[in-house]
Amino acid sequence: MGQREIRACWFGAGVLVGAMAASLCAMRAMARARADVSADLSPEVSPEVSPAALPVEDAARAPSAAPESGADMFEYRGFVVHLFWQALAPARYKAWCDIWEAGAVVQEAGGPPATYPTAAEARMAGGAWARHWIQNNG
Structure with a gap:
């Protein structure tokens, strides 16, 4: 196998590992965001309720988009x-x-x-x- 083909293989492996790492980071961040949102919700506020339909004091506790x-x-x-x-x-x-x-x-x-x-x-x-x-x- 030539030097150019070896470099192409390593480049492809690097791109694949980078994409996998980015995906894992994004999944962890989304899971953390979901956990933060669910912890911030009070019993009377559910995720299906839009913040516009809530009183002003409850709108501040509603999950952000x-x-x-x-x-x-x-x-x-x-x-x-x-x-x-x-x-x-x-x-x-x-x-x-x-x-x-x-x-x-x-x-x-x-x-x-x-x-x-x-x-x-x-x-x-x-x-x-x-x-x-x-x-x-x-």
């Missing part, structure tokens, strides 16, 4: 961006991303050096950071 952590993927100018965000503490989220081109990582775990009050803001900042990186380095 936004996950504590997550991942997204999008393509921009021929690059594929794998975007991740995670809760560090209440009202404190961090985002980072991996940028791929032609099946290889060109920027790993880059992202804005700040934290954000919501998951949506962290996600948007991470995507903007990735677009900026691609425009300047791509």
